[in-house]
Amino acid sequence: MTGWLRIVGLGPGAPGARTPDAEDALNAATDLIGYAPYLERFSPRAGQIRHATDNREELARARHALTLGANGHRAALVSGGDPGVFAMASAVFEALESGPASWRALDITVIPGITAMLAAAAHLGAPLGHDFCAISLSDNLKPWALVLQRLTAAAGAGFVIAVYNPRSRARPDHLREAFTALRKILPPATPVAFAAAITRPDEHVTVTTLEAANPEQADMRTLVLIGSHETRVIARENAPPFLYTPRSTAA
């Protein structure tokens, strides 16, 4: 048997938002590797081996998946959302670069998925309709001062900002500090949305303003969208508002 590694994006959660290519890879695999809650999102085939791991051990998980593939297994390493956006794909290539030369001959494919900011944006309307950026607030892997510098640069240049990993028990105050920094640049009425568990049973979304945004609303699973000064809210009767950023801007 020739081994391979597929790095599979599960999308936001519901099977309707998962691509056929992702399903095919999950079905063809002999081994499924991933953070336990992601592995619980789909039913295993008979005979498949599940390797559930802790969320923090990304590099060890990546090496494990590469080793399985190199040893002739058909390994599917699963990520929520898209594997290339603050998820597992980058860890695999880090492991590949520093690992045995033989790993580079392995058949490795990344299968993209609907990442959280696209699912959240679709739910809200079209807040990413103009230039935007995606930034992780986690300072496990970069200095916090750099995060603030990037937020400030992006907001100042007029990008809408999608914030991943906004808050965790280990860093409860990061989102508060981020809002404080952004309030110096963006108008108080700038729309802000919190989106969690989109397409899943516990989905919840709130739309507020930068002035009123309460960082306590977010946890590690929340995607926070911060508008630009162009982002608009369309009110509706008996329905949540739509949020969108116009395609055009004068400045």
Add this chain to the structure above:
Amino acid sequence: MTGWLRIVGLGPGAPGARTPDAEDALNAATDLIGYAPYLERFSPRAGQIRHATDNREELARARHALTLGANGHRAALVSGGDPGVFAMASAVFEALESGPASWRALDITVIPGITAMLAAAAHLGAPLGHDFCAISLSDNLKPWALVLQRLTAAAGAGFVIAVYNPRSRARPDHLREAFTALRKILPPATPVAFAAAITRPDEHVTVTTLEAANPEQADMRTLVLIGSHETRVIARENAPPFLYTPRSTAA
């Protein structure tokens, strides 16, 4: 019959990268509206009406789709990639905001798709593995000076940059000017990739450096990825290199 409007993301092209939710909306629609090449990507059901339009008439197309929905049709407005990323969703909400109040009661849903930068990134490895931004080089809807300012701010702050709409007959020199601006900020060896028609039969991808990047390689259908100073290339024998941006950075 109760009308609705679904704004449907077709993904990069191949059916394997299109979600079941998108397929369901296409099947349930009475009317399909979109730029002709997108409508040709899937087979219509018997009885469905196709409204193929020119690519430039986005706002007129959006109003047409809203009118069909408001008149009791089940209208599916199709976009390549994700409708919310430099595609049709924002135009719909612009039309909605300025249109008749009755339109706000319409059942409108955006169905996300795999946008070009995610498809291109997956093909290449994990170039979007760290903070990144997406920017359109089209100056139909914003001043060119603002585009340059945003590119400069993003590159200076360490974001990887996904460039949409890099070049067209009407603006053949924009990508050249963008590269010139970025060469003042980023090292000559910064990886640059051109990706076109990912997952489609005419798919082609090249990896080069900012120093060597030739803007003539791009057309309107090309997604250009510009790395940060952290983005790395993993060479392989008898296979294209992988491109990835590490999750961690020191500065």
